[in-house]
Amino acid sequence: MRSGPNAVAMSTTFPELFDRFSAALLPAETPDATILRFRSIARAIRLDSHGHAEFDPKAEQLAFVCVGSAKLVARASGGREQVVSFHFAGELACVPGGALHAYSIEALTPCELLAFPVGEFLDLARSEPAILSEVCDRVMVALHRASEKSVALGRKTAQERVCSFLVGMTERIGVRQGNGFAMRLPMSRRDIADALGLTNETISRQFAELRMSGIIETSGRSLVTVPDIGSLRDLGGYMQLPERNAA
Amino acid sequence: MRSGPNAVAMSTTFPELFDRFSAALLPAETPDATILRFRSIARAIRLDSHGHAEFDPKAEQLAFVCVGSAKLVARASGGREQVVSFHFAGELACVPGGALHAYSIEALTPCELLAFPVGEFLDLARSEPAILSEVCDRVMVALHRASEKSVALGRKTAQERVCSFLVGMTERIGVRQGNGFAMRLPMSRRDIADALGLTNETISRQFAELRMSGIIETSGRSLVTVPDIGSLRDLGGYMQLPERNAA
DNA sequence: CGGCGACTTGAGGGACGTCAAGGGGCGTGG
DNA sequence: CCACGCCCCTTGACGTCCCTCAAGTCGCCG
Numbered sequence: 420m421r422s423g424p425n426a427v428a429m430s431t432t433f434p435e436l437f438d439r440f441s442a443a444l445l446p447a448e449t450p451d452a453t454i455l456r457f458r459s460i461a462r463a464i465r466l467d468s469h470g471h472a473e474f475d476p477k478a479e480q481l482a483f484v485c486v487g488s489a490k491l492v493a494r495a496s497g498g499r500e501q502v503v504s505f506h507f508a509g510e511l512a513c514v515p516g517g518a519l520h521a522y523s524i525e526a527l528t529p530c531e532l533l534a535f536p537v538g539e540f541l542d543l544a545r546s547e548p549a550i551l552s553e554v555c556d557r558v559m560v561a562l563h564r565a566s567e568k569s570v571a572l573g574r575k576t577a578q579e580r581v582c583s584f585l586v587g588m589t590e591r592i593g594v595r596q597g598n599g600f601a602m603r604l605p606m607s608r609r610d611i612a613d614a615l616g617l618t619n620e621t622i623s624r625q626f627a628e629l630r631m632s633g634i635i636e637t638s639g640r641s642l643v644t645v646p647d648i649g650s651l652r653d654l655g656g657y658m659q660l661p662e663r664n665a666a
Numbered sequence: 667m668r669s670g671p672n673a674v675a676m677s678t679t680f681p682e683l684f685d686r687f688s689a690a691l692l693p694a695e696t697p698d699a700t701i702l703r704f705r706s707i708a709r710a711i712r713l714d715s716h717g718h719a720e721f722d723p724k725a726e727q728l729a730f731v732c733v734g735s736a737k738l739v740a741r742a743s744g745g746r747e748q749v750v751s752f753h754f755a756g757e758l759a760c761v762p763g764g765a766l767h768a769y770s771i772e773a774l775t776p777c778e779l780l781a782f783p784v785g786e787f788l789d790l791a792r793s794e795p796a797i798l799s800e801v802c803d804r805v806m807v808a809l810h811r812a813s814e815k816s817v818a819l820g821r822k823t824a825q826e827r828v829c830s831f832l833v834g835m836t837e838r839i840g841v842r843q844g845n846g847f848a849m850r851l852p853m854s855r856r857d858i859a860d861a862l863g864l865t866n867e868t869i870s871r872q873f874a875e876l877r878m879s880g881i882i883e884t885s886g887r888s889l890v891t892v893p894d895i896g897s898l899r900d901l902g903g904y905m906q907l908p909e910r911n912a913a
Numbered sequence: 914c915g916g917c918g919a920c921t922t923g924a925g926g927g928a929c930g931t932c933a934a935g936g937g938g939c940g941t942g943g
Numbered sequence: 944c945c946a947c948g949c950c951c952c953t954t955g956a957c958g959t960c961c962c963t964c965a966a967g968t969c970g971c972c973g
Binding site for chain 2: 494499501519546568586
Binding site: 823824864865867868871886887 | 962969
């Protein structure tokens with residue numbers, strides 16, 4: 420592992436970081452010996468805002484986000500970047516190894532991670548089925564998000580992609596505000612563009628249109644409020660699910 | 667689960683199907699009682715070519731492909747289809763549940779599957795860490811493929827997408843032929859288009875260009891030969907990995 | 914061998930990218 | 944606390960790649 424120029428020393432101690440990981444993924448009955456082995460293969464990564472962590476391209480990693488938020492980025496030829504996923508505190512990111520693109524994790528806000536080589540991690544997890552099960556669940560959630568994202572990237576218009584994105588973010592980090600939701604997006608327009616396969620200009624234009632239609636309101640660069648999540652969902656290009664009425 | 671109009675009775679018996687699943691995913695030391703429980707939650711699905719299987723949209727499924735090849739399809743509004751992944755015999759497909767798009771599995775060739783409700787499957791797997799570990803590995807492979815695909819859908823030109831696709835297919839189903847590889851693609855141009863976020867016309871045009879440049883040769887509708895996989899990879903828009911020379 | 918459907922090829926249009934310039938939020942320093 | 948300035952965001956004009964629509968050909972199965 421190699422940290423970028425913005426890697427920086429921060430406040431949280433390693434034991435504190437490990438405790439957050441442990442609380443989220445290791446069941447209470449995990450033997451101390453096993454916990455210690457996990458500790459021994461965990462590497463702390465502390466990133467300032469926009470700091471990045473590169474990994475050995477041949478070795479797949481599991482990265483647990485202890486504090487802050489980050490993006491998993493893939494690089495293609497010609498300096499093109501694709502944001503594969505956004506991750507918030509408490510989530511697990513899978514950084515592929517041996518792939519045809521170069522992956523890295525970049526901090527959206529000051530961010531602290533624990534990185535594990537996936538091979539050793541799974542070897543340890545095998546001794547505790549509950550851990551393996553939890554990891555399996557989380558990886559499947561990531562796979563489902565990736566599948567839903569494929570539909571957006573492959574078949575949706577710019578407006579639908581932006582609306583889908585906002586629906587997803589509202590569900591993940593939105594806080595209730597009256598009848599609607601509000602959220603502070605930690606990522607830039609450019610990050611959103613790189614996640615949706617668009618350009619920052621197109622994101623700006625779509626945001627402007629959504630503002631005009633009253634679908635969203637914005638304040639400053641990062642605060643977005645959604646008065647009616649239903650209207651946003653209607654613009655997301657989703658399949659009309661028959662049980663929508665029943666719900 | 668609900669099978670489409672092309673679902674059809676075929677030759678392989680349920681025990682034979684289950685044996686293929688068992689050989690691939692259940693370790694030799696699995697207790698008979700556990701194996702029987704897996705049998706009891708497995709549902710056989712036999713599909714004629716182009717037959718499709720719809721599942722309860724709320725219940726996530728794991729589908730093991732015993733025989734043939736299939737595609738996992740997501741549907742968005744307006745009849746738009748996105749092929750999320752292709753699957754060949756011996757592979758495991760995750761069919762999302764509770765999603766905002768409608769998923770189904772459709773046969774590319776006559777195809778036999780075993781479908782498991784994911785909750786019950788993982789409950790059983792928890793008793794055998796080796797099974798959980800194998801499933802976890804396979805899901806992570808699927809996630810990596812999805813991540814690589816995000817880059818293609820989000821940031822690559824039509825030619826790069828087609829070349830990436832052919833590189834991937836060559837690795838999965840190509841057979842050595844002289845210095846190159848040959849393969850019989852079981853999916854139509856339209857299927858490829860739906861997987862790459864393009865149209866069948868664009869696929870045709872890209873195939874034509876690759877034929878002109880001597881990068882590929884085709885014979886009939888489905889046979890493709892790749893004289894030099896390196897040239898194809900060079901056109902895939904991949905990151906130039908530094909260790910490429912070392913390999 | 915005949916017909917259907919998938920594939921191919923062409924012409925034209927549209928959604929989003931590219932390039933460019935101006936405005937404003939937000940952090941910094943005085 | 945306020946002023947400054949960087950950089951992100953916004954907005955406009957134009958270009959382009961791929962989609963759409965259409966017609967014709969060919970492979971594959973009966």
